Amino acid sequence: MFNFKTFAKQALLAASLAFGIGNATAGPTYHVDINTSNFSGAGSVDFLLSGFLGASGAVATVSNFSGAFGTEAFRSGSVVGALPNALVFDNSKPFNSVTQNLTLGGFFGFDVSFSGDFLTVPGFGSTFSVAMFDAVGDYLLPGDSLVEFNLKPIAADGAAKVSFEAANIVRVSVPEPSDILLVITGLGLVGFVRRRSAKAAA
Numbered sequence: 001m002f003n004f005k006t007f008a009k010q011a012l013l014a015a016s017l018a019f020g021i022g023n024a025t026a027g028p029t030y031h032v033d034i035n036t037s038n039f040s041g042a043g044s045v046d047f048l049l050s051g052f053l054g055a056s057g058a059v060a061t062v063s064n065f066s067g068a069f070g071t072e073a074f075r076s077g078s079v080v081g082a083l084p085n086a087l088v089f090d091n092s093k094p095f096n097s098v099t100q101n102l103t104l105g106g107f108f109g110f111d112v113s114f115s116g117d118f119l120t121v122p123g124f125g126s127t128f129s130v131a132m133f134d135a136v137g138d139y140l141l142p143g144d145s146l147v148e149f150n151l152k153p154i155a156a157d158g159a160a161k162v163s164f165e166a167a168n169i170v171r172v173s174v175p176e177p178s179d180i181l182l183v184i185t186g187l188g189l190v191g192f193v194r195r196r197s198a199k200a201a202a
Contacts, residue, residue: 056154062089146170
């Protein structure tokens with residue numbers, strides 16, 4: 001006999017497990033804050049994912065933008081989406097970038113997460129970088145990128161690695177990973193359903 005309650009519980013359990021497995025294949029999410037309070041006037045920010053021949057596939061998803069962003073100025077390579085919604089970059093081409101106009105003098109923020117073959121397939125790495133420029137096109141700080149994420153593919157030790165370097169006006173925070181919590185929740189639901197089934201059969 002069909003039991004709708006049992007079916008609903010099993011469907012919820014399957015969805016939880018599928019969601020947890022999907023998230024386990026993605027890297028962590030990083031939150032980036034950039035303080036431009038010592039600068040003023042018009043400027044621009046460039047988001048760039050570079051990947052060269054032989055690089056393992058990588059995707060950078062940039063979202064949750066905050067700050068005085070303006071219109072898009074330039075785009076190249078493989079990028080979809082537009083502010084204020086998410087921008088999704090993949091490294092199928094050597095240079096994949098979006099340049100966005102902005103007004104300097106305040107705080108800017110966004111989240112960036114990484115996924116793709118580099119988490120499971122050996123190969124060459126890719127780099128995701130963010131640079132800011134003043135009105136005449138000079139770097140906001142001497143040098144190059146304000147923040148740079150290096151995506152190193154899975155290696156002999158069986159682990160892919162994301163590392164980053166940031167300038168002194170940038171703060172990068174790494175929220176606690178939620179993947180373990182999702183897996184524990186899924187296993188807890190499995191135990192709950194099995195216990196209920198055992199009680200019902202008794």
